[in-house]
Amino acid sequence: MPGAVFPWRSANRFDLLIDGPAFFPRMFEVIARAERQVELELYLVEAGACVEALVQVLCAAAERGVQVRCLFDDYGSLGLLSRERERLQKAGVELRFYNPINLRRGLRNFYRDHRKLLLVDGQRAFVGGTGVTDAFWTPGQDTSAWHEVMVEMTGPLVVDWQCLFDRQWQACLTRLAWKPPKEVGLARLPPCPPAGEGLGRVAYANAWQHRDIVQSLVRALHSARQRIWLATPYFLPTWKVRRALRRAAARGVEVHLLLTGRRTDNPPVRFAGQRYYPRLLKAGVRIFEYQPSFLHLKMVLVDDWVSLGSCNFDHWNLRFNLEANLEALDPALADAVAASFATDFANSREITLERWKARPWWRRVQQRVWGWLDRLVVNLLDRRR
Numbered sequence: 001m002p003g004a005v006f007p008w009r010s011a012n013r014f015d016l017l018i019d020g021p022a023f024f025p026r027m028f029e030v031i032a033r034a035e036r037q038v039e040l041e042l043y044l045v046e047a048g049a050c051v052e053a054l055v056q057v058l059c060a061a062a063e064r065g066v067q068v069r070c071l072f073d074d075y076g077s078l079g080l081l082s083r084e085r086e087r088l089q090k091a092g093v094e095l096r097f098y099n100p101i102n103l104r105r106g107l108r109n110f111y112r113d114h115r116k117l118l119l120v121d122g123q124r125a126f127v128g129g130t131g132v133t134d135a136f137w138t139p140g141q142d143t144s145a146w147h148e149v150m151v152e153m154t155g156p157l158v159v160d161w162q163c164l165f166d167r168q169w170q171a172c173l174t175r176l177a178w179k180p181p182k183e184v185g186l187a188r189l190p191p192c193p194p195a196g197e198g199l200g201r202v203a204y205a206n207a208w209q210h211r212d213i214v215q216s217l218v219r220a221l222h223s224a225r226q227r228i229w230l231a232t233p234y235f236l237p238t239w240k241v242r243r244a245l246r247r248a249a250a251r252g253v254e255v256h257l258l259l260t261g262r263r264t265d266n267p268p269v270r271f272a273g274q275r276y277y278p279r280l281l282k283a284g285v286r287i288f289e290y291q292p293s294f295l296h297l298k299m300v301l302v303d304d305w306v307s308l309g310s311c312n313f314d315h316w317n318l319r320f321n322l323e324a325n326l327e328a329l330d331p332a333l334a335d336a337v338a339a340s341f342a343t344d345f346a347n348s349r350e351i352t353l354e355r356w357k358a359r360p361w362w363r364r365v366q367q368r369v370w371g372w373l374d375r376l377v378v379n380l381l382d383r384r385r
Contacts, residue, residue: 005212006164006202007190012155013198014328016336020137023130023150024050028057030120030152037067039119039165043112043310044131045072046079053139054132055084059091068093071169073113074100076131096172098322114321115204116150116310117165125153125161127309127326129298136296146296149340151308151326151333157200164202164324189215192223192305196329205311205323213311213325214318218244220302224253229301229341231258233294234266235273236314236374242276249284258344260296261289268370273314275371281353288348298325301341304334315378 017023031038038061045051062068070088072080074097088095098113118126128150130136135146189212193199203213221228221244228248235257237245249255257280264270277287300307309325311317328334 005189006160006204008193008196008199008201008329009155009157009160010196011198012153012157012200012328012330014200014326014330014333015152016333016340017126017128017150017152018340019147019149020050020130020144021142023126023128023148023152024053024137024139026152027118027126027150028053030124030126031057031061031118034061034066034120036121037069037119038121039069039071039117039162039169041071041113041115041117041165041168042132043073043076043114043116044133045077046131046133047081047084048134049138049140050132050134050136051080051084055087058093059087062088062092069096069169070094071096071098071113071165071172073098075109075112076114079133096169098168098172110320112321113168114310114317115168115324117161117324119158119162119165122162123154123158125158126150127153127161127324129296129308129310135294144293146294147290147292147344148296149299149308151328153200153326155198155200157202157326160202161324164204168322189219192216192220193329195304197331199329201327203307203309203325203327205318205321211318213307213323214238214241214313216327217241217300217307217313220300220305220307221245221248224248224302226303227254227256227301229254229256229258229338230313231295231297231299231341231344232312232314233260233264233296233298234269234312234314234316235259235276236269236312236316237276238313238315238318241313242280245285246280246283249280255285256341256345257285257287258295258341258348259287259289260294261291261349263291263294265294268373271366271370272374274367277351277356278353281351281356287351288345289351290344290348292347295344299337299340301334301337304331305329306333306337308337 311323
């Protein structure tokens with residue numbers, strides 16, 4: 001496996017924050033109290049009330065002498081207006097943009113930084129799947145259009161998140177993704193501790209260079225004994241993940257998938273992923289489509305093992321994106337994640353095999369067309385490797 005792997009760290013504390021009205025005020029509060037440094041790595045950043053609140057708190061931090069560094073994906077931050085960029089830079093905020101769009105670079109433009117990470121004073125980290133747009137949170141409102149989670153953490157694990165950010169910050173001076181040196185961590189995926197409290201690990205992906213994030217997931221799926229609850233907005237999993245889910249269900253593990261319903265920002269991807277439903281349902285997997293809003297969270301609970309962050313575990317993410325997830329073994333966090341899943345399952349529409357077979361003909365056509373196009377593009381990309 002190219003690239004070093006981060007180890008498990010103990011004595012950490014985790015707090016699950018559900019939806020923008022819960023995590024954005026908390027993140028802004030921590031930034032407002034920063035004394036030395038603030039680092040922010042994001043994919044989606046768009047002008048609006050949420051960005052305005054972020055710009056204000058970042059500028060205030062920089063103006064009082066805090067070092068503020070922001071690493072934004074160039075494509076994902078196209079909606080960040082020039083006047084907002086100028087305000088940040090004028091206040092002393094350092095800005096870097098991952099893989100600037102250039103039509104002459106062809107397919108290399110598909111490589112994106114999809115990570116979501118906030119670090120404050122090297123002592124506190126927030127990791128999850130949010131972007132900074134009004135869809136995630138509009139200041140003054142107590143609901144959000146996109147359902148998402150973030151984890152706030154303290155403890156020794158923050159050092160590894162700092163290392164991940166620092167390396168990518170430096171790598172952005174070149175056009176190459178970071179290949180971490182061996183001294184950063186381990187040579188291979190560490191064994192998962194049998195149980196623990198406050199245990200955490202940084203799992204990440206750098207396109208084809210390094211993919212311990214999905215290798216760790218597959219290992220957890222194979223070792224599951226009681227439950228596998230997996231949430232993702234874009235259900236285009238790799239073949240290994242699909243096979244592991246079917247095998248787990250066949251041996252009696254409770255396998256529940258929480259997927260996006262009709263409220264989605266990308267209907268073709270939803271239709272393409274639905275081609276996997278029949279075989280999973282026949283294997284005993286239960287599928288729930290979330291109804292109240294767009295389900296954007298990426299979260300997995302395997303027994304008491306949690307993986308949560310930016311990775312959708314789909315073949316598009318793993319081909320092109322920089323991704324990062326928190327892996328944790330912590331009873332309090334596992335209970336919070338389980339409670340979140342239970343609430344979301346209750347607010348979902350279960351797709352049974354009978355309901356699936358009764359879908360209208362025009363749904364069948366959409367699923368076949370988009371599924372065929374997805375498979376065609378994937379095959380073409382595989383030939384280029």
